[in-house]
Amino acid sequence: MFNQVIDALNVGIVIIDSKYSIVEWNRWMEIQSNIKKKAILGSIIFNHYPHLSSPSFLRSCKSVLNFGNYVFYSQKLHNYLFPFPAMGFHNNFFDFMQQSCTLTPIREDNGEINHIVITIQDVTESVYLERSLKIMTQQDSLTGIHNRRYLDKRLEEEMTHYKRKNRVFSILMIDIDNFKHVNDTYGHQFGDIILKEIASVSSSIIRGSDILARYGGEEFCIILPDTDKKGAYSFAERLRVLVEEQKQLYEKKENVTVTISIGIAETTKSIESPGELLSQADTALYTSKANGKNRVSVYDTDYQK
């Protein structure tokens, strides 16, 4: 009767002995692995799944066999134990089915542990939902770059890093010049195209550790970790020129050029909060606007010259 129960479960059940030889392989495992129970019983698990011969898995097995430990193999740290294909449309997002697994001891009547039960649960759906939700809370839906909420959080963290480890960073405030005019002349849909374009040009030149976010309407912000204002200035100039060189085709005939103004601020000892830094970058941005737009200004006036 128990065999039927084991086969009826919507969970993978594998039992191995202390020599890592497979003694049970339930129906769920047959289906996912495409290996029949008959074919796999008696063989060493590593012959079929060599990647399991890893320090982490061996450590876990040993702790079950020697200490009677219950080992919980989390999806977050390991993603999966058995490389089975993800089912249905999850195939597009995951290389393999995401699994939450446990390793538990089976004791003989005399208390000895000679077998380990491995349970495998498919958690791909929840991982997918969790990721989608996370993206939704961090992404700007129009441009696909980070949103304001994410920026605020990261800025706070960078500030903490700076204070603890003296890791200098700079921020860029970017504003599209005459954006109202673009919207009024060519319509909001074309305005959206411009916003996406600027986001995409900026994305293409930032480093992996830089953080690009849409700050508000036509404003963007970039955090450049480990970068002083001098480095930030040359980056900003590069971006400004790149944007100026781009041409957007309006209704397949008219070429429209947009420009951006940029303000830069670098962390200094006197800055207490992310808000202060943002406001310095904003002041620099205002300077760029006041001096004729399509230019870069740094908060520290010494450098600007």
Place this chain on the structure above:
Amino acid sequence: MKKNQREQFTELELDALQETMNISFGSAVADLAEIMDIFINLNVPDIKTVKVSELINSIGKQISDFENCSIVEQKYYGDFSGIACLIFPYGMEKELLSYFQQPEIIIFESDELRVLEKEALMEIGNILIGACIGKIFELINSHITYLPPLTMIGENFQSSFENSSLNKDEIVIIMETGFSFEDRKIEGYLFLLNGQDSVPHLKKALNKFQG
């Protein structure tokens, strides 16, 4: 208080229990090194009894910045049940992560890093707790089941205790020890918290051990 109504340890038994712990934890450490390649040093274990209401105070006294420390908590059930807590001072998670990760993996997302640190904490906690408790249960020739480990920071541990249904006057037996990893700059504390119901079983263990 109601001291006489419940079974208590005599001074002699407490001494013996401490010795038992010493030996069972010592053998856990030896096995961890031999079987798992995890090399830790244990301080001399200590046993004391405190009221539930004084528990947090008693634990917190030994850890600076208790509110921000990381705690792995795992409940266990067997002949007697209890809670095992592994406590790491603030900032140790990053070191622990090096047990599980390839050094070249770079994570920019702070959230993801935190999740991994938490998971590493749980995994190593699970192994250490299991090894130490397993040995005690081995002594009383009994078996044990665990719930999955949980991680939290000191502040939350405190409030989870304050909101729990535990009787504030109840006496808890604390078995505690400090430990450090030989090959890494990691140190922490292990606390096993057991209620009154564990006393007869621990006495049994003592008799067996001494007999």
